[in-house]
Amino acid sequence: MSEFLWYIPNQISEGHRGDAADPEHNSLDTLTSHALALEQHGWSGALIGSGWGRPDTFTLAAALSARTTRFEPLIAIRPGYWRPANFASAAATLDQLSGGRVRINIVSGQDNLAAYGDSEGDQAHRYARTKEFMHLVRRLWTEEDVTYAGEHFQVAGSTAVPRITPHGARLHPKLYFGGASEAAERVSATEADVQLFWGEPLAEIAERIDRLKTLGRALDRDLAPLEFGLRITTFIRDTREQAWAEAEAKVEAMANRKGGEPDQHRRKIAVGQQRLLDLHSRGEVLDDNLYTTPGKFGGGGAGTTWLVGTAEDVASALRKYEALGITYFILSDTPYLPEIKRQGEQLLPLLREPGTAAAPPIHSRPLETGLV
Numbered sequence: 001m002s003e004f005l006w007y008i009p010n011q012i013s014e015g016h017r018g019d020a021a022d023p024e025h026n027s028l029d030t031l032t033s034h035a036l037a038l039e040q041h042g043w044s045g046a047l048i049g050s051g052w053g054r055p056d057t058f059t060l061a062a063a064l065s066a067r068t069t070r071f072e073p074l075i076a077i078r079p080g081y082w083r084p085a086n087f088a089s090a091a092a093t094l095d096q097l098s099g100g101r102v103r104i105n106i107v108s109g110q111d112n113l114a115a116y117g118d119s120e121g122d123q124a125h126r127y128a129r130t131k132e133f134m135h136l137v138r139r140l141w142t143e144e145d146v147t148y149a150g151e152h153f154q155v156a157g158s159t160a161v162p163r164i165t166p167h168g169a170r171l172h173p174k175l176y177f178g179g180a181s182e183a184a185e186r187v188s189a190t191e192a193d194v195q196l197f198w199g200e201p202l203a204e205i206a207e208r209i210d211r212l213k214t215l216g217r218a219l220d221r222d223l224a225p226l227e228f229g230l231r232i233t234t235f236i237r238d239t240r241e242q243a244w245a246e247a248e249a250k251v252e253a254m255a256n257r258k259g260g261e262p263d264q265h266r267r268k269i270a271v272g273q274q275r276l277l278d279l280h281s282r283g284e285v286l287d288d289n290l291y292t293t294p295g296k297f298g299g300g301g302a303g304t305t306w307l308v309g310t311a312e313d314v315a316s317a318l319r320k321y322e323a324l325g326i327t328y329f330i331l332s333d334t335p336y337l338p339e340i341k342r343q344g345e346q347l348l349p350l351l352r353e354p355g356t357a358a359a360p361p362i363h364s365r366p367l368e369t370g371l372v
Contacts, residue, residue, distance in 0.1 A: 081116060
C-alpha cells in the first residue's frame with residue numbers, strides 16, 4: 001500500500017515557493033502546527049530538509065516527534081555533517097523514543113561544506129563516501145561489535161546503542177536516497193531502501209525504475225528489493241479551469257520577480273535538477289498535467305514541475321506513477337499549512353480508494369500567459 005508524506009520547510013524567505021516571509025516560521029509552535037495538521041488530515045509524516053544555514057534538521061525532527069503521536073519525520077541528513085557511528089546512535093535513540101517513527105533521507109547534494117569543516121572531492125569521491133556511510137550505518141543498526149575499515153570511514157568494536165526495536169517487517173529506519181547521475185544510481189541500487197525521483201514524466205520514471213532494477217541485479221544487491229518514491233508539487237483547486245488559471249498566475253508572478261528572464265540557478269546544478277529544467281524545452285505541459293514552466297522562473301527541486309488540476313486530475317496522475325511501482329509520495333504546495341488541510345481532505349481520500357476512476361484527459365487546457 002502506498003504512503004503519502006508532506007514537506008515541512010525549516011527554511012523560509014520572502015517569495016519562497018509562494019509564501020511570504022514570516023519571522024516566526026521556524027518557531028517550535030509554528031512547525032509543530034504543521035506536524036499536528038499532518039496527523040489530523042491523514043498524512044503519514046513529512047520530509048524535513050537539510051542544509052547549512054537553516055535550523056538543524058535532526059533537532060527539529062526530535063522536537064516534533066515529542067509533540068506528536070503518529071507523525072513520522074523523514075529526516076534529511078548529509079554524510080560529512082555526521083560521522084556514521086554518531087548518526088547511527090542518534091537515529092536509534094530517536095527511533096526508540098518515538099516508537100519507531102524515524103525515516104532517513106540521505107543527501108549528497110551541494111551544501112556550504114566549508115562552514116562546518118567538511119570537504120569533498122569529485123563526484124566519484126562524494127558518492128563513494130555516501131555509499132560507505134549508508135552501508136556502515138545499516139551494519140551498526142543490525143549487527144553488534146562492528147569493525148570496518150573503508151576508504152572514508154573506520155570503526156572498531158562499534159555498535160549503535162540503544163538497539164533498534166523491530167516493528168513488524170521494519171528492522172530499522174528506511175534509508176531514502178535520490179540522485180540521477182550514474183554514480184548516484186549505483187549507490188541507490190546497492191545501498192538504498194527507497195529511491196526518490198523528482199517529478200519527471202511517466203516514461204522517464206519508468207525507464208529509470210527499469211534501469212535501477214537491472215543495475216541492482218548486476219551489482220549483486222543483497223538487500224530487500226529497492227522501493228521507489230516521488231517528490232513533487234501538487235497544485236489542486238475545485239475546478240480544472242481555476243487550477244490552471246491560478247497556477248499560471250503564480251508562475252507569472254515568479255517571472256515578474258525575475259524580470260521575465262529565466263532563473264540563473266541553472267548554473268552548476270545536479271544531474272537530476274538539470275533533467276527537470278530541460279523538460280520545459282519539450283513543452284509547458286507533459287503527460288496529462290505535468291506543468292514544466294515553474295522551473296524556468298525559480299522553482300527548484302520539487303517546485304520545478306507541478307501536477308495541476310482538480311483533486312481527481314492529480315489523483316489520476318499519481319495513480320499512473322503508482323502503476324509504475326512508486327509506493328512513497330512526498331507531496332507539497334504553498335502556502336504549506338492550508339494545503340496540508342486542502343489536500344488531506346480532497347486528494348488523499350481519492351488516493352486511498354481502490355479503483356478510483358481516472359479523470360478525463362487534460363491535454364485541451366489552453367495556455368494563455370505566454371511564459372515560453
